Amino acid sequence: MTEVFVQSEFAPLRVVVLARSEVSIPANARDSADTRFLAEDSFVLNPVGQDMRDGAPERQAAWERERDAFREVLERHGVRVLRPRLLTGQEKTEAGDDGYANFFARDPFFTVGDQVVESSMRFRHRRREVLPMREIMLTEVYPAECGYVAVPAPEIPEPDDPALGPGPFLEGGDVLVLDRHVFVGSSGLASNALGARWLAKYLAPYGYTVELVRLHERILHLDCALGLVRDGLLVACEEALLDGVPEVLRDWERIGTDFDSATRLATNGLPLSPDVYVTDPEFSFLGDQIRRRGVKVEYVDFAITRSLGGSFRCSTQPLLRTS
Structure with missing residues (x-):
């Protein structure tokens, strides 16, 4: 039987969900303010309004090879x-003009301690993203001695509401775990204060503290601005953190990155343990600094994945991270 427990962002990774490579970017995405977190060339490199498999089959194949290379490292x-x-074909059909996604396992659910939580996604094309995860829930989570809940479904917004309603919105990319302290990011693009409030209420009986971290409006998730490498060492883009590094982390050693690198996912590497960290060769300037601090750095080219707005942490969701 699978044990389910996530102690922290850098506790040894033992069981993880690795995302598939499926996306149909909504046809109206180019004109939406909600895509402001993406690089300028994202809509040039990736087809819009159709499945990547159909619109760019060679790029699709290369994208799958990126994930395979990452799996080999794991x-x-x-x-x-x-x-x-x-x-399924029906799931894609039901999505209609909203498009669909099955490409970042981090966001549709997350794990805090022995609690597995299905998310409440803000973007319409990602709201069905949890469905492909349900088989894993059946085989791995249901038999385990752990909690399993879902965030309340978001309210239906008015057609002209750019916020897409009051939510609650809560996405795994915004949730960072440090023992009994949980950080939840909020930029206006994904998780919001109501989502963080729900999580705080849910986790309080288990002894957790939830802290809301305000983000720059061009940052999708907290893990695009802050990463915990090991105890006492973090990577961060301070320009993206509107109130600076959270108080409980301010005595940690800090490796900084500029805002442009943050929008290209520089902080979205993945610790496999306190001794091993995975990042993209694009960010060797960070990798070199991490390596000089005694952490082994593994490099995987993740350029296509990053062009879609996520990287290594976004592509994974741990079920077991414990010493």
Whole structure:
């Protein structure tokens, strides 16, 4: 039986869900203020209004190879890798003009301690993203001695509401775990204060403190601005953190990055343990500094994944991270 427990962002990774590579970017995405977190060339590189598999088959194949290379690194370090199923034809049809996504396992659910939480996604094309995860819930989570809940469904917004309603919105990319302290990011693009409030209420009986972290409006999730490498060491873009690094982390050693690098996912590497960290060769300037502090750095080219707005942490969701 799978044990389910996430102690922290850098506790040894033992069981993880690795995302599939499926997306149909909504046809109106180019004109939406909600895509302000993406690089300028994202809509040039990636097809809009159709499945990547149909619109750019060679790019689709290269994208899948990126994920395969990452999987090889995970398994070489002893991590058990789970994969969600692919979207069904009916799920794609039901999505209609909203488009669909099955490409970042971090966001549709998350794990805090022994509590597994299905998210409440803000973007319409991602709201069905949890469905391919449900088979993993059946085989791994239901049999485990852990909690399993879902955030309340978001309210239906008015057609002209740019906020897409009051939510609650709560997404895994915004949730960082440090023992009994949980950080929840909020930029206006994903998780919001009501989502953080719900999580604080839910986790309080288990002894957790939830802290809201305000983000720059061009940052999608907290893990695009802040990463915990090991105890006492973090990477951060301070320009993206409107109130600075959270108080409980201010005595940690800090490796900084500029705002442009943050929007290209510089802080979205993945610790496999306090001794091993995965990042993109694009960010070797960070990798070199991390390596000089005694952490082994593994590099995987994740350029296509990053062009879609996420990287290594976004592509994974741990079920077991414990010493």
